[in-house]
Amino acid sequence: xxxxxxxxxxxxxxxxxNYTIYCDYSTTSDRLYWYRQDPGKSxxxxxVLLSNxxxxxxxxxxxxLDTKARLSTLHxxxxxxxxxxxxxxxxxxxxxxxxxxxxxxxxxxxx
Amino acid sequence: DxxxxxSPRHKVTETGTPVTLRCHQTENHRYMYWYRQDPGHGxxxxxxxxxxxxxxxxxxxxxxxxxxxxTEDFLLTLESATSSQTSVYFCAIRNLxxxxxxxxxxxxxxxx
Numbered sequence: 001x002x003x004x005x006x007x008x009x010x011x012x013x014x015x016x017x018n019y020t021i022y023c024d025y026s027t028t029s030d031r032l033y034w035y036r037q038d039p040g041k042s043x044x045x046x047x048v049l050l051s052n053x054x055x056x057x058x059x060x061x062x063x064x065l066d067t068k069a070r071l072s073t074l075h076x077x078x079x080x081x082x083x084x085x086x087x088x089x090x091x092x093x094x095x096x097x098x099x100x101x102x103x104x105x106x107x108x109x110x111x
Numbered sequence: 112d113x114x115x116x117x118s119p120r121h122k123v124t125e126t127g128t129p130v131t132l133r134c135h136q137t138e139n140h141r142y143m144y145w146y147r148q149d150p151g152h153g154x155x156x157x158x159x160x161x162x163x164x165x166x167x168x169x170x171x172x173x174x175x176x177x178x179x180x181x182t183e184d185f186l187l188t189l190e191s192a193t194s195s196q197t198s199v200y201f202c203a204i205r206n207l208x209x210x211x212x213x214x215x216x217x218x219x220x221x222x223x
Contacts, residue, residue, distance in 0.1 A: 031209050033212055035214075042201065042214045042215065042216050042217050043154075043201070043203075043214040044214075045212060045213065045214075048209070048210055048211075048212070050209060050210065088153060088154065090154075092209060096167065097142060097159075097161060098156060098159060098167075098169060099144060099156065099159075099203070099205070099212075100156060100170070101146070101153050101154040101155070101156075102153060103151070103152065103153035104153045
C-alpha cells in the first residue's frame with residue numbers, strides 16, 4: 001500500500017524566511033505533483049515532476065524530485081504572506097496510475 | 112481554466128437516499144479521479160477511471176460506485192448515503208503523459 005507522508009503538517013513562519021516542505025513516499029514512482037489550496041477553494045496545480053532529478057521553479061517556490069530516495073521537496077524562498085495556503089504533494093503509482101495525496105502542509109506566513 | 116465541471120456544487124440529502132455526482136470534462140483526457148476531502152485526512156482517492164468503462168477502486172471505495180460510459184463524464188454514486196459520507200468531493204482529470212492534471216471546483220455534500 002502506498003503511503004505518502006508530508007511534513008511538517010503545519011508551519012508558521014515569518015515573512016522573509018526560507019523553509020522546506022518534505023514529501024516522501026513508499027513505492028516506486030517517477031511522477032509527482034504539487035498543489036496549492038486556499039480555504040474553501042479547489043486545488044491549483046503548482047508543479048509537475050516527471051523524472052528523477054526534476055527541478056521546477058516558479059517565483060519563490062522550487063520543487064524537486066529524487067525518485068531513488070522517494071522524496072520530493074518544496075522549498076520556499078523569502079516567504080511572503082500571499083504564500084499562506086495548504087500545500088499538497090501527490091504521487092502517481094507506476095503500477096496502476098493511482099494518484100495518492102499526502103495529508104497536506106498548512107503554511108501560515110506571519111507579516 | 113481547464114474544462115472540468117462538477118454538478119451539483121452543493122447538495123443536502125437524507126441518510127439512506129442514493130446520490131449521484133457528475134464530473135464533466137471537455138479536455139478529452141484519459142484519466143479521471145474522484146476524491147473526498149475531510150479535515151485531517153487530506154484528499155483520499157475513492158475511484159478512478161483509465162478509459163471508457165475502465166474503472167478501479169481507490170483507498171476509500173466502500174459505499175461508492177462509479178460509471179464512465181463516455182470519455183467526458185465520470186459519475187460517482189453513493190448507493191445509500193450515510194452521515195460519514197458528508198464531505199467535499201473533488202473530481203480530477205489527467206492526460207496520458209501526466210503533464211496536465213486539473214481539479215474541478217468541488218461538490219459539498221451534506222448527509223443529514
